Structure formats: structure tokens, C-alpha cells
Amino acid sequence: MSFRYPTIAPSQITPRDVFLDRRRFVQSAAGLGAAAAMGLPAPAFAAAPALDKLDAPRNAKFSVNAEPTTKKIVTGYNNYYEFGTGKYDPAASADQMKTRPWTIEIGGEVEKPMTIGIEDILKMSLQERVYRFRCVEAWSMVVPWVGLEFNELAKRVGPTSKAKYVKFTTVMQPETMPGLRIPVLDWPYVEGLRIDEAMHPLTLLTVGAYGETLTNQNGAPVRIVTPWKYGYKSVKSIVKIEFVEQQPGTAWNKAAANEYGFYSNVNPDVDHPRWSQKRERLLPALFASRQTELFNGYADQVASLYAGMDLKIDH
Numbered sequence: 001m002s003f004r005y006p007t008i009a010p011s012q013i014t015p016r017d018v019f020l021d022r023r024r025f026v027q028s029a030a031g032l033g034a035a036a037a038m039g040l041p042a043p044a045f046a047a048a049p050a051l052d053k054l055d056a057p058r059n060a061k062f063s064v065n066a067e068p069t070t071k072k073i074v075t076g077y078n079n080y081y082e083f084g085t086g087k088y089d090p091a092a093s094a095d096q097m098k099t100r101p102w103t104i105e106i107g108g109e110v111e112k113p114m115t116i117g118i119e120d121i122l123k124m125s126l127q128e129r130v131y132r133f134r135c136v137e138a139w140s141m142v143v144p145w146v147g148l149e150f151n152e153l154a155k156r157v158g159p160t161s162k163a164k165y166v167k168f169t170t171v172m173q174p175e176t177m178p179g180l181r182i183p184v185l186d187w188p189y190v191e192g193l194r195i196d197e198a199m200h201p202l203t204l205l206t207v208g209a210y211g212e213t214l215t216n217q218n219g220a221p222v223r224i225v226t227p228w229k230y231g232y233k234s235v236k237s238i239v240k241i242e243f244v245e246q247q248p249g250t251a252w253n254k255a256a257a258n259e260y261g262f263y264s265n266v267n268p269d270v271d272h273p274r275w276s277q278k279r280e281r282l283l284p285a286l287f288a289s290r291q292t293e294l295f296n297g298y299a300d301q302v303a304s305l306y307a308g309m310d311l312k313i314d315h
């Protein structure tokens, strides 16, 4: 197996370096066509396609009125532990991930199990939504995601009355994901939502951002975004979706149940055992000067899902 490591220590890479590196990569990828024409073998990094344009109308009803965080930050400062635990590791080393061909296997408690290719998902009714996005580590961003309501895909398979939860699984590519060798999480990365959360119109099956297809570090080619929950619920690079009867074990809950509950709704009154959730650092701000909002500001839309639940216990 050939693992690829960044040649510079991740701690030395600044967001600016990452940005310049990406540009260099896109430029060299443009040269690949010429190499192929001359019958030369494509270099290893040919696996990472250049980003495609993905124009989709903005859905104002489901967009916040806030200035998006720069693309440079959103594509340069990430959590994607399959590529390392550092915030700059994914941008530095995710270029090798293979995102074509790509299919999602959908099954479990459904009428019509199916396997759908990414090309078919890209043909569905895409829209842009500017969402607040909040990591449990108390930083936040505003991102113009492109995708479709997850419930539109779910309707195609017809969940049965036994489907109480949805389980999402990330791809395992040991040859491109050096982080899989480190047992920091129980791989593959698995996340789950209760069926009504998954079917909620805010839950976005996401294929792009900033008018382009997703970068690998942001979870190409397809991921979930649930804007009222901490970021780790937004599982990346999905290859399997299962409708299940029991609450699935999830990556972070299995790693530390007292720190990461199943629901993981953004809540200023439920601190992480090791830090407060009262405030957040809206990037690029250096200080946590913004007040955390209950359900990340989406209470009007999602609070009713949790009526009768004690949010301090079911956190």
C-alpha cells in the first residue's frame, strides 16, 4: 500500500499555504489532458477531479441573512479524521481520495432498496442554502451549501413503518486515507439521525458549496449537513444509507458517550465536559465573541421535534 503523507508538518501549514497549494493543484490537473493525449500515464493525483461548476438557485426560505465565511477558510480548515486529526490535514492530503465512480447503497427498512450513482444525485433538484455551521469545538462558519432535501432521496426508497432511524456510513479508502491507521475512532465513520430529523426539510444531502462541487476535504462527492446540530453529525463522503429500527451506534458517541450524545443539538446551556458551549468563534474571528444560539439559530424550525424531551439529558 502506498500512503501519502504531507511533506510539511501540518502545524506549519497556514490557510494561505493551503489555498496556494490548491491553486497549484488545479493548474497541474489542467495539464493532465495533455499528458493523456501524449499517451503518458496520468500522475497519481489524477484521481482528484477538478471542481465542477454547480449553479443552483438560492432557497431564501432556508437561508440565513449573514455574510458567508470565505471559501478559503471553509475549504482549508476542516475536520475529516480519515485524513488526520489536524485542522489543516484534510486540505493538505485529501486530494488523493477517489470520488469516481461513486455510488450510495440505500437499504434496510425500505420498500425499494437501491444503489444510486452520484451522477443521478447531481441531476436531482439542487438548490443553494446559506446555513450556519457549528463545530462542537466552538468555532462556526456560514456556508453556501448546494444540495437537496434528504427526504427527496428517502421518498424514492420508501421507508417502512419500522424505519425509526437513519444510519449514514463514510467510505473506507485505506490507500488514500492515512488516518484510518490510527484507531482514534471506530472506522468506518458512522453517524445517525432519528427518522423525523432526517426527513426534516433542513437536512441537506449536500453535493457542493460556493457554486462548485464539494472539495474532498469538505466530504466529496456527497455528505449530510444538519445545521442545528454540532458538525460531527454532518457525515462526509457517504457510501451507505440504512433505515433502521434501533438507534445506531455513532462514531463520536462510541468514542466518548459522555462528551458526544446521540442528538448533539447545538445548545449553549449544555457544556462539553471539557469546555463551554456558551460562545462561539465565528471564523475568521480569533475570539469566541458570538453567543451560541439554541439549535444554532434554527429553533423556530426544529424545536418541535424535541417537545417533551429534556435537552440536558438527551443532548
Ligand SMILES: Nc1nc2c(c(=O)[nH]1)N[C@H]1C(S)=C(S)[C@@H](COP(=O)(O)O)O[C@H]1N2
Binding pocket: 074, 077, 078, 079, 080, 081, 082, 134, 135, 136, 170, 189, 217, 218, 219, 230, 231, 232, 233, 234, 235, 236, 237
Ligand atoms: N467521515 C467523516 N465525516 C465527518 C468528520 C470526520 O472526521 N469524518 N468530521 C465531522 C466534524 S467534527 C465536523 S465539524 C464536520 C466538518 O465539516 P467541514 O470540514 O466541511 O467544515 O465534518 C464532520 N463529518
Ligand SMILES: [Mo]
Binding pocket: 079, 134, 135, 136, 137, 230, 231, 232
Ligand atoms: Mo466538529
